[in-house]
Amino acid sequence: MLINTRxxxxxxxxxxxxxxxxxxxxxxxxxxxxxxxxxxxxxxIPFLDFLTGKNWHPTSVxxxxxxxxxxxxxxxVTAGAIVIAVPLGIASAVFISEIAPPNVAEILKPIVExxxxxxxxxxxxxxxxxxxxxxxxxxxxxxxxxxxAGSIMLGIMALPTIxxxxxxxxxxVPDFLKEGSLxxxxxxxxxxxxxxxxxALSGISAAVMLGMGRAIGETMTVMMVTGNAAxxxxxxxxxxxxxxTMTATIALEMGExxxxxxxxxxxxxxxxxxxxxxxxxNLIAEAVKRKYRFKVGS
Amino acid sequence: MFSPKxxxxxxxxxxxxxxxxxxxxVLTILSYIVTNGIGAISIDFxxxxxxxxxxxxxxxxxxxxTVFLIIGSMAVALPFGILAAIYLNEYAEEGRIVWIIQMAIxxxxxxxxxxxxxxxxxxxxxxxxxGASILAASLTLALxxxxxxxxxxxxxxxxxxxxxxxxxxALGVTRWQTVRKIVLPIALPGMVTGAILSVGRVAGETAPIxxxxxxxxxxxxxxxxxxQFMALPYHLFVLATSGTNIATTRPIQYGTxxxxxxxxxxxxxxxxxxxxxxxxKMRW
Numbered sequence: 337m338l339i340n341t342r343x344x345x346x347x348x349x350x351x352x353x354x355x356x357x358x359x360x361x362x363x364x365x366x367x368x369x370x371x372x373x374x375x376x377x378x379x380x381i382p383f384l385d386f387l388t389g390k391n392w393h394p395t396s397v398x399x400x401x402x403x404x405x406x407x408x409x410x411x412x413v414t415a416g417a418i419v420i421a422v423p424l425g426i427a428s429a430v431f432i433s434e435i436a437p438p439n440v441a442e443i444l445k446p447i448v449e450x451x452x453x454x455x456x457x458x459x460x461x462x463x464x465x466x467x468x469x470x471x472x473x474x475x476x477x478x479x480x481x482x483x484x485a486g487s488i489m490l491g492i493m494a495l496p497t498i499x500x501x502x503x504x505x506x507x508x509v510p511d512f513l514k515e516g517s518l519x520x521x522x523x524x525x526x527x528x529x530x531x532x533x534x535x536a537l538s539g540i541s542a543a544v545m546l547g548m549g550r551a552i553g554e555t556m557t558v559m560m561v562t563g564n565a566a567x568x569x570x571x572x573x574x575x576x577x578x579x580x581t582m583t584a585t586i587a588l589e590m591g592e593x594x595x596x597x598x599x600x601x602x603x604x605x606x607x608x609x610x611x612x613x614x615x616x617x618n619l620i621a622e623a624v625k626r627k628y629r630f631k632v633g634s
Numbered sequence: 635m636f637s638p639k640x641x642x643x644x645x646x647x648x649x650x651x652x653x654x655x656x657x658x659x660v661l662t663i664l665s666y667i668v669t670n671g672i673g674a675i676s677i678d679f680x681x682x683x684x685x686x687x688x689x690x691x692x693x694x695x696x697x698x699x700t701v702f703l704i705i706g707s708m709a710v711a712l713p714f715g716i717l718a719a720i721y722l723n724e725y726a727e728e729g730r731i732v733w734i735i736q737m738a739i740x741x742x743x744x745x746x747x748x749x750x751x752x753x754x755x756x757x758x759x760x761x762x763x764x765g766a767s768i769l770a771a772s773l774t775l776a777l778x779x780x781x782x783x784x785x786x787x788x789x790x791x792x793x794x795x796x797x798x799x800x801x802x803x804a805l806g807v808t809r810w811q812t813v814r815k816i817v818l819p820i821a822l823p824g825m826v827t828g829a830i831l832s833v834g835r836v837a838g839e840t841a842p843i844x845x846x847x848x849x850x851x852x853x854x855x856x857x858x859x860x861x862q863f864m865a866l867p868y869h870l871f872v873l874a875t876s877g878t879n880i881a882t883t884r885p886i887q888y889g890t891x892x893x894x895x896x897x898x899x900x901x902x903x904x905x906x907x908x909x910x911x912x913x914x915k916m917r918w
Contacts, residue, residue, distance in 0.1 A: 341808060344810075345808050345809060348810045349809075349810075352717055352721035352725055353731075355717040355718050355721065356717075356718040356722055356726075357731075357735060359735055359738040359781070359784070360734060360738040362742060362777060362780075363738045363741055363742060365753070366745070366749065366750075366753045369753050369756040369757050369761070370752060370756070373752075373756050424655060424656060427648065427649045427653070428649075428653045428656045430649055431650065431652065431653040432653070435649060435650075444653065446906060447657055447660050448660075449902070449906075450660050450664070450899065450902075451656075453834055453898050453899055453902045454838075454895065454898070454899075455837070455838025455839070455840070455894060455898055456838070456839075456841075457838070457867040457868075457870050457871050457894075458838070458867075458891050458895055459663075460871070460874075461667075461871075461874050461887065462663050462666060462667065465874070465884070465887075466666055492663075499656070522638075523638045523639060523641075523642045524642060525638070525641065525642035526638060526642070529645075546744065552746070553744075553745070553747065553748070555746065555748040555841040556841055556867075560874065560875060583746060583748045583841070586748050586751075586752065587751070587841050587844055590755070590845055591844070595760065603752070604752060604756070607748070607749050607752040610746060610748075610749055611745065611746075611749050614745055614746055614749070615741055615745075617744065618740055618741045618744035619737075619741070621744075622737065622740060
């Protein structure tokens with residue numbers, strides 16, 4: 337009976353472990369399938385030509401598959417989103433955790449959570465019908481479908497990630513640090529920017545990284561508002577011109593390509609690059625969180 | 635420079651402006667969709683199919699498709715996600731294997747949904763031969779929400795006081811029985827909250843289903859899991875970007891956006907209410 341119970345417990349634990357390990361298996365399978373389907377492109381085109389190619393003309397004869405315009409499009413839109421979301425996000429997080437009275441904070445938090453719940457296609461739709469015409473009119477542009485429109489929408493979408501993770505980090509700073517600072521005669525603001533925020537910096541950095549990851553990987557919104565022109569964006573003028581991101585290219589073009597064609601494999605190659613980029617961002621965010629985790633009083 | 639008191643006032647003013655801008659975003663987006671969409675919604679809009687090349691009629695098939703996707707992906711992701719969370723929270727001890735699993739889960743959570751779409755296309759549609767179908771899309775969406783469910787369930791179980799587990803184990807009860815009779819019942823509301831939140835995620839995801847089986851338009855409802863399907867988010871995308879007459883179907887687009895938004899936010903609201911209810915009920 338005892339042995340029976342033990343072996344049953346052991347069997348259960350093994351099954352549970354196997355199910356958990358599925359996460360690792362899935363990640364490995366994603367890598368295998370993405371790299372296998374993507375690598376087929378490099379039979380015909382050298383990898384370096386793909387990575388540094390300045391033109392993306394997948395349907396011309398012969399087709400040209402250069403990643404650079406798409407990669408730079410993604411980076412430009414993401415950089416713009418970060419410029420918008422980081423100051424707003426961190427300031428809001430500080431407000432919620434340090435300044436707002438508790439009952440106000442309890443109202444603000446779910447409002448911010450709403451931003452996280454809105455589906456990306458609804459953001460895209462809003463950008464398309466509300467933001468783009470106004471942007472065009474306001475800045476007197478030939479089209480409102482620009483990198484800027486993408487940055488604004490992605491900035492809004494990255495806000496809940498940045499706010500909620502920063503807010504966690506800020507509120508986990510031990511009270512005695514703040515009280516020490518206040519007791520020395522520092523104002524609340526001096527305490528916030530000299531003591532609290534620096535102490536929470538690792539969590540805030542992780543928040544920014546994860547917000548960036550969300551922006552880089554976002555598909556539907558950018559596809560609906562950035563105009564999708566695969567040209568290398570100029571700087572700084574390119575922010576007011578249409579761009580095409582890596583994610584939008586995959587989603588837009590996959591429907592039209594014959595399976596197994598060069599173009600099909602090129603889209604998988606883009607996906608593989610995207611996967612590697614977001615993987616690196618996640619790993620860095622994890623490392624930052626772990627390495628500089630605030631250790632006081634434990 | 636300003637005195638500390640004055641600079642504090644200025645800084646707090648800036649912070650207040652920041653949060654007002656954020657709240658302003660929320661209100662602007664919601665009010666646009668609600669005020670423009672509410673007029674398009676009627677019973678007919680909800681229970682009829684699109685008519686006249688999608689320039690008239692309703693969104694019933696898209697609602698049905700989205701419901702199928704929710705059921706299909708949850709049927710897969712919930713059991714796997716909960717079992718994985720049980721292992722990670724109740725059995726695992728700190729070590730290399732657990733660290734690798736945890737890293738894999740956070741990386742899955744950070745993987746863009748379009749990458750999941752590509753994987754679903756290569757693995758489920760092509761390699762396993764499911765074709766562009768409800769089945770392939772549901773499995774793909776299950777992978778997208780798996781990390782969400784694992785994390786939420788883990789968090790819920792972590793709130794169960796360890797004293798209860800220890801008391802149970804001290805009585806000679808096995809670990810699995812302790813999990814089943816002590817931990818799970820207490821953690822259940824939290825786990826339900828996580829599950830509901832992931833329903834909202836499934837309903838709104840577009841990129842993964844775009845690559846694995848969502849259809850532009852279908853004249854009839856799907857009758858098996860290997861059929862293609864219409865879905866709310868993809869329907870909105872199609873109407874707004876490549877419909878027959880984008881300008882005149884604006885009301886239908888707003889209506890679709892509002893229905894989608896109501897499903898997702900409604901579901902989130904229910905989850906928050908459940909969490910509140912049990913938070914107040916259970917204090918240790």
